[in-house]
Amino acid sequence: MSANRSTELPTEMRTRDGRMLPSDAITTVLSVDLLIQILDRIRDPRDRKSWRLVSRGFLRAESLHRRELRPLRRETLPALLRRYVALERLDLSACPSIDDACLAAVAAAAEGLKVVCLARANRLGWRGLEALVAACPRLDTVDLSHSVGVGDREAAALAEAKGLREIRLDKCLAITDVGLAKVAVGCPGLERLGIKWCLEISDIGIELLAKKCPEIKFLDISYLKVTNESLRSISSLEKLEDLYMVGCSFVDDEGLQLLSNGSKSLQCIDVSRCDNVSSRGLTSLVEGNQCLQKINAGDCFPDLESSFLSKLSCVKNTLTVLKLDGFQVSSSSLRVIGGSCKNLVEIGLSKCTGVTDESISELVAICVDLRTVDLTCCHHLTDNALYSIADNCKRVESLLLESCSLITEKGLERIATCCSNLKEIDLTDCGVNDTALKFLSACSELTTLKLGLCSDISDNGLAHIGSNCGELLELDLYRCGRVTDEGLAAIASGCKRLRRLNLCYCTQITDNGLNNLSCLEELSDIELRGLARITSSGITAVAIGCKSLVELDLKRCYSVDDAGLWALARYALNLRQLTISYCPVTGLGLCNLLGSLRCLQDVKLVHLSWVSIEGFELALRASCGKLKKLKLLSGLRDVLSSELLQMLQTHGCRIRWVNKPLVFKG
């Protein structure tokens, strides 16, 4: 049953004078509450599963304890809800085709629900929401992001729940001011609202929202076509703490000035990509909100004037996160930033021009508490910058150095020696070599390692990583052509907790490498694009061994055929996202795959030249009701029957038609 467990059985429980405990001692001595307290400390899902099968008393303890659930399939929902009577949080975003009837049944069964996530529930309408609101009086959080069918009528249904405190309607394109007004009037206690991308919403809606919901703390109006008038309304929200307005192109400095009314509550503001905002607006923002903790002003305007930077000293006590991506930085800018904000914990200078070693040294000499440093595409940085960071910021956890091609292993050695807390490092396109990996392997807390486009990396380097970085969760080896199966063996033996692995275009990988990977039980996201040498037997090994497999990318794996799809259909039962574009599979394999896997929601099937029209018809019909996203070659649009396309649409599936060439890439 559990062949991989290496723990020895502890000695049996005996009383002090050596007798065996009477059976069921644990359940007689300990009440259900205490059993629940013990269960609270058992986090591993496999241990929880063992717990459930012990006895009725244990099962009951677990049923009472379970407060949150994230089911993957619709069919088992009724049984699960009957068992877990104390559920408070339910995430249905992974369940395919949730519709009104299903939601009504769920709500009737789980009346204590407080938090419900219905993201991407494309088939949901107002009837289901009405039922949910009526049956669950304690409902306080609903997430309907990306649900295509949600519009004003659905918002009205939601507004009946007076006690709602958090609503997410991101990308619900059909919501207009009317729907927003209903929500605002119906839920006066609303504290957190996300209406990102709801393009129909205008200043009128925001004005009413601000009047009717004074308790709002979190507001996301990114990408809306709102103007400064909305900011005037928002400035009246006295408890506002987080304001996200990414990409609001109709807002300018006047608007930001309206937001700067001496509020003590605003903590986090994101004005990135607001084209019409300049230094003046940001300056007034900082002057007017002196308790700001996080500022994201990336990609707004090119020139970072020192007048704004020195005004940052108004928030020097509270500012911890500053993101200034895409700016043109002068030699003194970073020194001024450092001088103004000593307490910085996170700094973002991604794609900033003019960042030099000296300016980094000046910054880190003052901001010694930095934990996240984003220097993506700061091309001029050399090892000296790394030396300064290593010497001053010992607590660095996340270092993003993508495209800093001048850094070498010497700089990384210093970082690895001085910053033992390093958890994430991004060295994509940096040209690091195996010696650098040897030094980096000293960071035993490393969880994320990105080495994309580092073609000098070979198996030796990976052996070092595998030997010491046991906490590694994500490894990106995109286009590291010298990696072979041996390197994968080293990683698989040392990094048992690995969850995400990117091996795209590492063309030397063969089935042996995939066999090595099959022992990684937590591996959930694997990208294997362009690996011409792997065949279906390797895929079978991965499907059997990687029990947590959720996302798999096999684009351009020219040797994977139907046998691979059969294996996935049989073993990879948790698979949700699959790309098999350009693979030599036939309609038979495809049909079996789409018919069997009940969790599969997102498939990319571009250029499957061996699949006939009938094959597509059958396969897509077999998958109806489960798929939410589908990517097909645009030529098929005219050839597939309109009945099929209609059926897919009604079942909530979004189809993307693409025009990709059939060229063989190197």
Add this chain to the structure above:
Amino acid sequence: MSTETEDLELRAAAAAELLIEVMVNEGLISPKKRCRSTKAVILKNSDGAVCEVDMTVAMESSRIKRCLLAGKFKNGVIAVSGSDTEIFDMAIGFCKKCVGIHPTISWEDNVVRDVGIYSDDLLDLISAANYLGMEGLKNMTCRKVADMIKGLTNDDIRELFGIKDDLTISEKKMIAKAKKAEKSTTSPFAHRDATLS
């Protein structure tokens, strides 16, 4: 034998201890500068055994604390029922060790050795800690039992604790089928928790 005035003094001293504890938590007094009360409390077990402890030690147990503050004792003796002598001694021993310290896991392991807590007493100790309201001891013992259970299959757990298997075959099948349908509970909402209240 204490008299009534001494009982009142004890009660007042308990109140003072509580006040000092609150002030330490608020950061008004440095924990190092705090001097321990020298008043002693006598705890009497249901077996009849008595045990004299310092007040600060006794206040670690929230039940004893409530008794002291409410004056539910006579002649300085608080009656504590619910566990036999050895378990009780262990619980008190733990309290003595953990006065004013924030327990870390390695510290707890040391205490386990010193006080002599063994696995066969764990269950009784959890029960005693729950009754006496000693959070630290309850956390530690629950964690110990959880650690014992980790990595075991359901058969092993039954063998360890001597539990009778009372699930029918069809029930087990249903549980096994349902378990495939769920994702782990470790972090279904983790990516949202940053913004969800």
